Amino acid sequence: MAKQISVQEAAALVKDGMTIMVGGFLSVGGPNAVLHAIAETGVKDLTVIANDGGQPRFENGLHELIHNGQVKHLIATHIGVNPEVGQMMNAGTMKVTLVPQGSLAEKVRAGGYGLGGVLTPTGLGTPVGEEAGKEVITVNGKEYLLEEPLRADIAICYGTTTDAYGNTKYHGTTRNFNTVMATAADVVIMQADQIVDMLDADEIIVQGILVDYVVDGGAK
Amino acid sequence: MAKQISVQEAAALVKDGMTIMVGGFLSVGGPNAVLHAIAETGVKDLTVIANDGGQPRFENGLHELIHNGQVKHLIATHIGVNPEVGQMMNAGTMKVTLVPQGSLAEKVRAGGYGLGGVLTPTGLGTPVGEEAGKEVITVNGKEYLLEEPLRADIAICYGTTTDAYGNTKYHGTTRNFNTVMATAADVVIMQADQIVDMLDADEIIVQGILVDYVVDGGAK
Amino acid sequence: MDKGEIKAYIAKRAAKEFKDGDVVNLGIGLPTMIPSFLPADVKVVLEAENGMAGAGPKPAAEDVDLCVSDAGGQPSSIAPGGAFIDSATSFGLIRGGHVDATVLGALQVDEKGNLANWIIPGKMVPGMGGAMDLVVGASNVIVAMEHTQKGNPKILKQCTLPLTAKTCVTKIITEMGVIDVTDEGLVLVEINPEFSVDDVKAATEAELKVSPDLKTIE
């Protein structure tokens, strides 16, 4: 069984200097209630692994953390939607590491699934490839970049419906990085719109054995 | 839309010398109707990538192909349940390559998802590792085997329920290798227990864009 | 050509690249205009890298589902036969060659088909998002863009900005014409009759061959 805790209890698990993974894609499928509570704790020097740098509209919790200066290092694929991220990056107040979106998904999955890395053609011959010091490995005459695994201290994920065991399913495009991130952290928090007794075993997207804590994020 | 064809039409797609992937785990979740039709065509010199060597009971289509001598080379994880496979291997009438089950899943996924391979600790220091000529790559001080991708000419997969678009969902433990194999072949055949007009987009396990042909395997 | 018509003109021509059943990923901006120009008998499956294999049109205001967006974060819908997918699956489909074409904009393209479209160091840093995977994974990579940027060529001998990927572009469609990227370099295969071949060459820094079969864009 996953333990059900409050948004404040979930937020209190995040400590200064931790590396956290945050699910969501711009304003869809992010664990905003927990992120908002983290913003309120004032925790700092976080390294955040996420798809993007949040979106400065709606109630975007990732944007809030960044805006507050609580993030020391952002590892993401796209930051253009939140101009503040680029400004902080250029001003040197926040370090930003850009990763191709598909490579980020595989790096997190590799971290969660015990792989030492994956070989991808993505990024070859670009600033995120050899130039960034990544190893080039040739398989059957074709070159690939070795993308190493990523893990975090805590993954903060969103789910549409979660059960008492932590099993989770999704509606719409809310899965995004939530599914792989739930595999790749020492502690996994699942913020759900709805918590039910038990989901159908055929319909589960994130397995309950991955989830440590369930948080009621409130129905949308 | 995926094209719906008969089991015989599906079987006729398989030609002498082809490499085929066959979903299923022992007697659960295998595309037996199509395999039985392939057995009847008498096609030969097949290379088969599958979890196991079939089970010599129930209506096991993979066992039938092997028993008939239609398989030249079997790439599998476990052959102990079908003693005939070991006998053919030792007699030299069929080549057998054994692969760890988790590595097989990742090799097929890599083949289907455009990765040049994955790094796994599984098999290090064993006859399927360095001794078999696999490259050892060190990441962050830890050794891994480079497992290269696998692909096939045709993947013959099973699904519980498939829709007109080829979208497929599963009941029970029938998913096994069907899901990754559907990504990793030039032509993908999905034998379904049931074919419906359209599945709920939130419930799909194998995406229709992967599936070329749908075959009605008949309800169990 | 009238500035206000350029994007629609490019999108309309790009729409001719697809056949019924193709799986296509469309970048933000101009490429999203393409579906409205598809012939009635051509239905493409839109892959949205944020989570749909089979996206539908932008929903009417009253039909908006906040849990369904496109890769730009804008409200979207699922098409009949579409499937919701996670990011690892989405990019598996893309990287694995299950997407027939991607259409996207560019800052620069060069003679070898190298593409730069994700960063202007020190100025614009949007990040590559899914672009690097898309241009490596999709079977056809079509750049759909205005031919020049404030009068400066964007089709160059060699890209000067950091690359998105090497030798990935297969075709360039602009308001001036259609250029194939071939082993022998860039070849103008279709032209907008409002321009001459010399006009196109003058707006192109790269060496531009002209197809002996040069056609007029209809």
Add this chain to the structure above:
Amino acid sequence: MDKGEIKAYIAKRAAKEFKDGDVVNLGIGLPTMIPSFLPADVKVVLEAENGMAGAGPKPAAEDVDLCVSDAGGQPSSIAPGGAFIDSATSFGLIRGGHVDATVLGALQVDEKGNLANWIIPGKMVPGMGGAMDLVVGASNVIVAMEHTQKGNPKILKQCTLPLTAKTCVTKIITEMGVIDVTDEGLVLVEINPEFSVDDVKAATEAELKVSPDLKTIE
């Protein structure tokens, strides 16, 4: 010890290794007897590598669902809170350290914790199935087996059969006792009172240290 009691004795002792909520993968044969010996307050989640994170007991004949099997291909069931999974997910969970323990048999184990359990060249070729992944991925690798094979030691100085994995075994449970695999070698930590320490040593080819805290198996 009575031959007919050996397997149950080993399974009963192995059942004490788990705490409530542990995720455990059980090999075919003897290990599958373990759940029936778990205390009432210890519920483990059974991972079945063929496709369940949370397997239930063998169903009664009238409840058999042909689409639900265990990794041996035998009818099984899903437990409350269990999830059906595909092979890539299953081994991701295993390799990624999300399985707390695996209990499996062995042909040979040695002083370094090396394990051989998948092939006797020229004779028995069952294949490794999921074993190689399980012993590399699970946090605890418990070998539960009869101490000897037809009187011959199976706990050796060095495995002679092809390995399943190097230095992977953390504990060995037999009808004679419980042996921890430590950096200093094999240490007998518990003993079946029907045997003397010398009996155990005589049945073990590997050097066997004896814990100063040696306990009796209850």
